[in-house]
Amino acid sequence: MVTLRYFKGLIVCDAYAPNTKWSDELKAYISYAYKYTEIKKYFREEGIDVTDEVFNSAPPFPAITDEIKLRDYQFEALKAWISHGKRGIIVLPTGAGKTVVALKALASLRESTLIVVPTIDLMHQWANSIRELLKADVGEIGGGEDKVSGITVITYDSAYTRAEELGDKFFFIIFDEVHHLPSEGYSLMAKMYAAPHRLGLTATPEREDGKHVLYPDLVGPIVYRKGVEDFAGKYIASFDIKKIYVKMTEEEEIKYKQLRQKLRKYLEKKHITLRSLDDFNKLVRLASKDREAREALLAWHESLRIAVNSKAKVEKLRELLKEFKDDKVIIFTRDTQLAYELSKLFLIPVVTYKTSKDERKEILQKFRKGTYRVIVASTVFDEGVDVPDANVGIVLGGYGTKRQYLQRLGRLLRGKDKNALLIEIITKGSADYRLSKRRSFST
């Protein structure tokens, strides 16, 4: 006879099982809570009786009304997840209804559920969807709210700081925007919850740091995947992508070359070749001690800024704003400085992380109503913000990641009646061109 208990993010048992280790402090074998299912299965297979006290304090599942109708692909996704033992990740593009699939899973499981989301905005959005679609009572934790219920929505940060206390209260855990999960702190959090049933949702599972390989251990494998190209024109708007190339001014080009030269000289001197991210990090480490390295790195930053924010882009933008004078347009920049400059120059509202909550809300509302036709944003809208439909997006600058690119495109695809257009303005012969190539759609 073996007893399984939960203690502060750990499963505690009085006999050995694979994945456990002896704890002198607790005088028992322990493991991170997420190994709960495996441990229990092991004892069962060994013919050992198990007294399971792990979920003794789980809140009851509330009364719900389930009238959710799934589209074909949503049903397929759900089926795939169930057939993988109710563990795994569903990849669907923005606007294809990931939330609905998750709510259907929740409604069919009827187990106490925790939904983990990256922002407070998303927390409220999920809670509202649950109230509307399931007519259920819902708890919220984060952003000043603190109510645990049989269905609870929580921020990643709160899920992390309160993992010890909440890890034994939910059988089912949903990670929205699951690409956040593999980071150091959050992956530890995922291990401290005992929930045997796990569902991850994202449009963009791949991470720049390669840590997406951790998914199978933390959540389960990718069980269903569809991209934006599978749905364009059907469930989300059809779209076109247009690239416009511009050149730096003579002045910019001279400055750009000077800065690049500075970087190159330093790299040559130190026999460093920038071939991988590791090489780059080497330079960053050097810059913390070596003044010359720091200057070389600053030169790199500055050269990138010049290329990404070139004057020709602004002039091209002026033309485009005239051309699309009847459309709803979002302009995306890489840094806040350019966002504010464009706001001043074209007299359009701007949203960055410096914009107050109230002001942001007001701007988005007016954009939704049509009072504002054009808005400019830095990288704030890249994720988790419910941005009203626009049909034209103009990218002046961004990262070299597919994730950001897809997320920005996703901002335009919410409404399916209009054809969306994403225009990228790129500075030729510069680092900006390489960034654009890296994030480019056709891999």
Added chain:
DNA sequence: TTGACTCAACATCCTTTGCTACAA
């Protein structure tokens, strides 16, 4: 409750154009 602050965590950051020292 709010507002203004600070702090911590997370994400991005590369692709050019083969050196030097040391061990086997």
Added chain:
DNA sequence: TTGTAGGTTTCCATGTTGAGTCA
């Protein structure tokens, strides 16, 4: 002569968010 590793176990900048604190 040929092959291989080249730093320490953390972070040059900027952008973004959530949580916590204090008035």
